[in-house]
Amino acid sequence: MTSDPLAFEFFNEIGIIDQLIGTMLTNALPTGMTKAQFTVLNHFVRLGLTEKSPADLASAFQVRRPTITSTLARMENAGLVSIRADPRDARGKLVSLTPAGRDMRERCITALGSIAPALEPIIADAEMQAVLPTLRKLRVGLDKLRD
Amino acid sequence: MTSDPLAFEFFNEIGIIDQLIGTMLTNALPTGMTKAQFTVLNHFVRLGLTEKSPADLASAFQVRRPTITSTLARMENAGLVSIRADPRDARGKLVSLTPAGRDMRERCITALGSIAPALEPIIADAEMQAVLPTLRKLRVGLDKLRD
DNA sequence: TGATTAAAGTTAGATATCTAACTATATGAA
DNA sequence: TTCATATAGTTAGATATCTAACTTTAATCA
Numbered sequence: 001m002t003s004d005p006l007a008f009e010f011f012n013e014i015g016i017i018d019q020l021i022g023t024m025l026t027n028a029l030p031t032g033m034t035k036a037q038f039t040v041l042n043h044f045v046r047l048g049l050t051e052k053s054p055a056d057l058a059s060a061f062q063v064r065r066p067t068i069t070s071t072l073a074r075m076e077n078a079g080l081v082s083i084r085a086d087p088r089d090a091r092g093k094l095v096s097l098t099p100a101g102r103d104m105r106e107r108c109i110t111a112l113g114s115i116a117p118a119l120e121p122i123i124a125d126a127e128m129q130a131v132l133p134t135l136r137k138l139r140v141g142l143d144k145l146r147d
Numbered sequence: 148m149t150s151d152p153l154a155f156e157f158f159n160e161i162g163i164i165d166q167l168i169g170t171m172l173t174n175a176l177p178t179g180m181t182k183a184q185f186t187v188l189n190h191f192v193r194l195g196l197t198e199k200s201p202a203d204l205a206s207a208f209q210v211r212r213p214t215i216t217s218t219l220a221r222m223e224n225a226g227l228v229s230i231r232a233d234p235r236d237a238r239g240k241l242v243s244l245t246p247a248g249r250d251m252r253e254r255c256i257t258a259l260g261s262i263a264p265a266l267e268p269i270i271a272d273a274e275m276q277a278v279l280p281t282l283r284k285l286r287v288g289l290d291k292l293r294d
Numbered sequence: 295t296g297a298t299t300a301a302a303g304t305t306a307g308a309t310a311t312c313t314a315a316c317t318a319t320a321t322g323a324a
Numbered sequence: 325t326t327c328a329t330a331t332a333g334t335t336a337g338a339t340a341t342c343t344a345a346c347t348t349t350a351a352t353c354a
Contacts, residue, residue: 006272006275006276006279007263007266007272007275009279010275010278010279010282011164011165011168011172013279013282013283013285013286014161014164014165014168014282015165015168015169015182016209016286016290017158017161017282017285017286017289018158018161018162018165019209019210019311020209020286020289020290020292021158021161021162021289022162022311022312023311023312024289024292025158026312026339027312027313034338034339034340035162035340036339036340036341037339053302054302054303055301055302055303062163062166062167063166063340063341063342064341064342064343065302065303065304066303066304066305066306066341066342066343067340067341067342068303069303069304069305070304070339070340070341071339071340071341073304074339086302089301089302089349089350090302090348090349090350091301091302091303091348091349091350092301092302092303092349093302093303116154118292119154121288122284122285122288122289122292123281123284123285123288125153125154127281128153128154128157129153130281131157131278131281131282132153132156132157132160134270134274134277134278135157135160135161135164135278136160137269137270138160138164138269138270139160139163139164139167141268141269141270142164142167142168142171142269143163143167145167145171145265145269166341169341169342170341170342173309173342174342174343181308181309181310182310183309183310183311184309200332201332201333202331202332202333210310210311210312211311211312211313212332212333212334213311213312213313213333213334213335213336214310214311214312215333216333216334216335217309217310217311217334218309218310218311220334221309233332236319236320236331236332237318237319237320237332238318238319238320238331238332238333239319239331239332239333240332240333
């Protein structure tokens with residue numbers, strides 16, 4: 001990694017970009033909303049899901065189970081999702097969006113749209129498109145390396 | 148952002164890559180060491196620094212002041228850095244590496260070197276090199292957008 | 295069938311990071 | 325010189341994330 005300064009710099013840039021974007025997004029989002037919570041809301045709407053288990057969500061977002069437990073607990077508390085026992089598997093639970101969750105997702109989309117103009121001068125779509133395949137490949141490769 | 152699904156996917160890939168790499172690095176590092184702490188150690192050694200203020204470190208790593216306060220407190224506690232009052236400015240402090248900090252940095256470098264082979268099949272140096280200018284530009288642009 | 299192994303969630307304890315608010319010190323302008 | 329503003333650090337309180345360990349229930353297999 002430092003015997004390979006290139007990789008070092010590469011992942012360092014990625015880390016800083018993620019951090020800066022993360023803060024920017026969080027600030028743009030409605031009060032109390034976070035990237036992680038928006039990701040959950042958006043996942044349900046984008047894929048047209050009705051119910052999904054916490055374990056499935058964890059695996060979809062590449063985070064560990066305790067992370068999802070924690071995020072879902074906050075979202076349930078905020079009335080954004082509803083969680084019930086899985087009638088077919090007493091170990092499991094099923095998560096679904098509440099109407100408030102759907103509304104919040106819409107508000108987030110609007111809020112995020114408003115910061116897009118600030119990003120445009122920094123990086124063109126064509127450039128993102130050019131880089132995306134590499135990022136995808138890297139993400140898939142790293143994911144396979146886990147466990 | 149969702150009106151611009153491209154940017155959305157782009158930053159999403161970056162976030163997942165950062166998270167997966169972060170976990171991988173943390174696991175490879177000596178017990179107790181983290182990416183953030185290694186970054187501090189490495190910064191001093193790479194740049195041949197003797198002393199630097201917490202504020203300078205925060206700005207070098209693009210994190211807020213309280214973040215550095217917290218990380219340095221742990222590192223001082225672990226004997227990796229030493230912190231003294233700035234004799235020229237009573238508000239400030241000066242941070243330096245201890246011998247143990249230097250040793251730890253060496254151990255980290257060795258540990259990180261051992262995971263490089265796992266990364267090689269996933270992404271070639273040439274590809275990282277091809278993408279790096281875009282990442283750098285994006286990082287610089289996002290950084291300018293702050294405050 | 296009974297015992298072992300696997301899977302889903304949770305809890306506990308850490309670290310990193312952020313914003314807001316506060317203290318202390320320095321700078322600058324009137 | 326004095327008051328207003330800016331800077332350095334810290335503290336408090338949140339969220340996200342991880343690993344380790346534990347409980348409950350399911351699945352497998354001998």
